[in-house]
Amino acid sequence: xxxxxxxxxxxxxxxxLAYRVNYYSGIVIYTINIGAYxxxxxxxxxxxxxxxxxxxxxxxxxxxxxxxxxxxxxxNLDREIANEIRDGSVAVQFIRPxxxxxxxxxxxxxxxxxxxxxxxxPGLAIVCLIFPxxxxxxxxxxxxxxxMLLFSFLINTQINMLVGLFSFFVENNEGMLRMKRVVVDxxxxxxxxxxxxxxxxxxxxxxxxxxxxxxxPSSVFTGRTSGDEVWHVLGIQILWFIGLIIPIAWVxxxxxxxxxxxxx
Amino acid sequence: MFYWSLAMEYIKxxxxxxxxxxxxxxxxxLSDLLFQGVNLIFILIVFQHTPSLGGWSEAExxxxxxYFMVPAxxxxxxxxxxxxxxxxIVKGEMDRVLTRPAYNLYQVLLENLDPxxxxxxxxxxxxxxxxxxxxxxAFNLLDILMLVVFTIGSVLIYAGLFTSLTAISxxxxxxxxxxxxxxxxxxYGRYPVNIYNKIIRFLLTWLLPFAFVGVIPASYxxxxxxxxxxxxxxxxxxxxxxxxxxxxxxxNHGVKRYRxxxx
Numbered sequence: 001x002x003x004x005x006x007x008x009x010x011x012x013x014x015x016x017l018a019y020r021v022n023y024y025s026g027i028v029i030y031t032i033n034i035g036a037y038x039x040x041x042x043x044x045x046x047x048x049x050x051x052x053x054x055x056x057x058x059x060x061x062x063x064x065x066x067x068x069x070x071x072x073x074x075x076n077l078d079r080e081i082a083n084e085i086r087d088g089s090v091a092v093q094f095i096r097p098x099x100x101x102x103x104x105x106x107x108x109x110x111x112x113x114x115x116x117x118x119x120x121x122p123g124l125a126i127v128c129l130i131f132p133x134x135x136x137x138x139x140x141x142x143x144x145x146x147x148m149l150l151f152s153f154l155i156n157t158q159i160n161m162l163v164g165l166f167s168f169f170v171e172n173n174e175g176m177l178r179m180k181r182v183v184v185d186x187x188x189x190x191x192x193x194x195x196x197x198x199x200x201x202x203x204x205x206x207x208x209x210x211x212x213x214x215x216x217p218s219s220v221f222t223g224r225t226s227g228d229e230v231w232h233v234l235g236i237q238i239l240w241f242i243g244l245i246i247p248i249a250w251v252x253x254x255x256x257x258x259x260x261x262x263x264x
Numbered sequence: 265m266f267y268w269s270l271a272m273e274y275i276k277x278x279x280x281x282x283x284x285x286x287x288x289x290x291x292x293x294l295s296d297l298l299f300q301g302v303n304l305i306f307i308l309i310v311f312q313h314t315p316s317l318g319g320w321s322e323a324e325x326x327x328x329x330x331y332f333m334v335p336a337x338x339x340x341x342x343x344x345x346x347x348x349x350x351x352x353i354v355k356g357e358m359d360r361v362l363t364r365p366a367y368n369l370y371q372v373l374l375e376n377l378d379p380x381x382x383x384x385x386x387x388x389x390x391x392x393x394x395x396x397x398x399x400x401x402a403f404n405l406l407d408i409l410m411l412v413v414f415t416i417g418s419v420l421i422y423a424g425l426f427t428s429l430t431a432i433s434x435x436x437x438x439x440x441x442x443x444x445x446x447x448x449x450x451x452y453g454r455y456p457v458n459i460y461n462k463i464i465r466f467l468l469t470w471l472l473p474f475a476f477v478g479v480i481p482a483s484y485x486x487x488x489x490x491x492x493x494x495x496x497x498x499x500x501x502x503x504x505x506x507x508x509x510x511x512x513x514x515x516n517h518g519v520k521r522y523r524x525x526x527x
Contacts, residue, residue: 029445035464036452043318043459044310051313175291179298186302192309 004098005106012110026115027123030067031130037063037191038131052195057134058222059193064133066190066218068120073153073213075108078177081164094256101161101252108157136223144230148217151237156213158244159184165248168255189215209240270366274374293380296340300333300384303451304391318459324486325456327395331482332454333388334411335418340381342373343423346443349433359524369427369515401487413501414481420504421476422450424511431511434518446472454478458491469496473507476500 016023038060045056054062081104084090093100127133136142163180167173185191187210194205194215205211216233219225225233282289307329311322320328352358352372361371396403429446453474457465468475476499483490484497 025442025445029448032445033448036448036460039460039464040317040455043456044314046314046316048314170287170291173291175289175293175295179291179295182295182299182302186305191302191306196309196313198309198312 005102008103008106009110009113012107013114016111016114023115023119026071026119027126030071030119030123031126034064034067034127034131037067052193053224054193054195054222057132058224060131061133061135062193062218062222064124064127064131065221066214068124068127069149069152069214069217070190071120071123072112072116072149073156074115075111075157075160077104077108077157078160078164078180080104080107081161082167082173082177085164085167101248104161105157108160109153112153136221141221141223144234145217145221148220148234148237151234151241152213152217154241155209155237155244156184156188158241158248159209159213161248162244162251165251165255168251168258184210184213187211188213189218193219209244212237212240267366267370270370271374274377275379278377278379289380293383296380296384297387300336300387303454304329318456319490320456323395323398324488327392327399327486328456328479328482329454330388330391330395331414331485332478333391334385335415335422335477337381337383337385337388338415338419339422339426340384341378343426344376344378344381345372345426345430348372348430353433353522356524358522362519362522368519369512396485399486401485407485410484414484414497417500417502417504418477418481420501420508421473424504424507424509425450425472425474427508427511428514431515431518434515434521450474450477456490457493473503476503 041059041063042056045051045059049055051059081090084093090100093103124133128135159180163173163176166176170176187205187208189211194202194211197205205215216225216237220230220233304326307322307325310317311325315321317325352361358368361368364371425446426443429442432442449468449472452460452464453468453476455478457468457475457479460468465475469480476496480493481497481500483493486494489495
């Protein structure tokens with residue numbers, strides 16, 4: 001059984017490889033985004049040395065690393081699940097001897113692995129050449145970052161699953177899918193680090209899972225979070241990972257009794 | 265007349281589908297607004313930490329954003345053809361469109377109407393009016409006329425660029441990720457272009473003239489002339505006509521090459 005899941009990762013990896021144009025354009029997209037935000041932040045800093053605890057150099061690194069991490073954890077599982085529910089092919093998945101959600105997770109991981117090796121790696125190298133990005137020198141930071149990145153992927157995938165599974169209840173959730181993408185980008189800290197948010201919003205963000213996707217790992221990587229604090233933020237990620245399993249399991253149980261197929 | 269009645273029929277059809285998925289209509293409207301709102305939140309957060317962005321004040325940047333939302337909303341409502349390649353080329357629906365008497369691009373656009381986007385234009389207008397007061401700008405009737413002219417120009421630029429990019433699917437059959445790329449770049453035309461380096465500035469002004477969709481026409485109304493941007497504003501409709509013309513030409517040439525997917 002395990003080998004079947006491993007095969008799913010492999011197959012998705014190869015599938016990604018088939019659409020290479022997407023992948024090249026992806027690197028360009030991300031580099032342009034990072035570049036635009038670099039100039040934007042440079043203008044925002046102006047004469048100031050420090051904003052919300054970030055120096056301009058830290059900010060540049062934060063932006064570069066966050067976008068590249070996004071390349072790894074980002075996937076369209078929400079849309080895939082919603083489409084399969086809509087066209088009814090999810091019914092076939094029910095009778096197969098595997099766990100549907102686990103299959104999706106593995107496919108997402110195959111995609112993430114592809115982007116990690118062929119996109120995030122080379123992308124980061126290119127970005128380091130163009131912009132003044134400073135990567136940490138301590139191997140311990142790199143090690144813990146890899147673990148945190150894995151949890152970023154898990155938590156983001158869990159949120160995607162929850163939103164995707166909502167199709168069981170609302171029939172057409174295109175709007176919701178778009179909204180989710182926007183909310184995750186803003187509240188995870190890709191666009192603005194959470195520490196820039198005004199007081200009440202920053203506090204709200206601390207109680208939501210989104211910061212665990214980008215802000216916490218990137219803060220560790222840029223060295224803003226260090227020492228024992230690192231274990232604390234890793235703990236937050238683990239808690240969210242475990243915590244999100246509950247609503248997913250519940251929605252999944254509810255969903256199976258509600259399935260009705262619209263054509264297909 | 266024929267084209268007008270065709271549009272009416274499609275809008276009726278649109279209303280019927282939306283009434284089937286009623287809840288979704290509201291979620292879509294909300295998500296559109298939120299989508300635009302996120303960028304506004306970005307501006308608001310940024311200005312909590314700095315008094316000016318490349319010499320532009322918060323009210324000015326928000327004003328530019330308000331203007332940007334107006335053409336962006338109209339464009340979103342009538343040019344919602346993001347998945348053109350998948351639906352019309354890969355699945356072969358272009359065959360059906362080409363057998364009908366109306367102009368093919370017109371049909372494709374009508375089939376993909378997205379009126380909730382127009383709500384964004386309304387919000388943009390409100391933002392403009394509010395910051396008009398904040399900035400204490402003088403108002404005369406000519407401004408309304410200029411706003412209409414600029415909006416038409418900006419929508420044409422958007423339409424032209426995205427039509428040419430969509431037409432790429434006639435030439436290459438691999439699904440390309442170039443549309444999201446353009447979408448991202450289009451966002452940077454909203455910020456004061458003088459903060460970017462020369463290359464990006466040139467790109468945004470003359471090659472992919474997204475600056476004409478945001479900061480350039482909007483600066484016409486602002487009384488301070490930032491680095492000569494407002495003098496460029498009057499070129500907006502001209503740039504719009506040129507870009508849209510190029511877009512149509514690429515599209516028409518592409519349609520001639522279309523052979524059908526054979527599925």
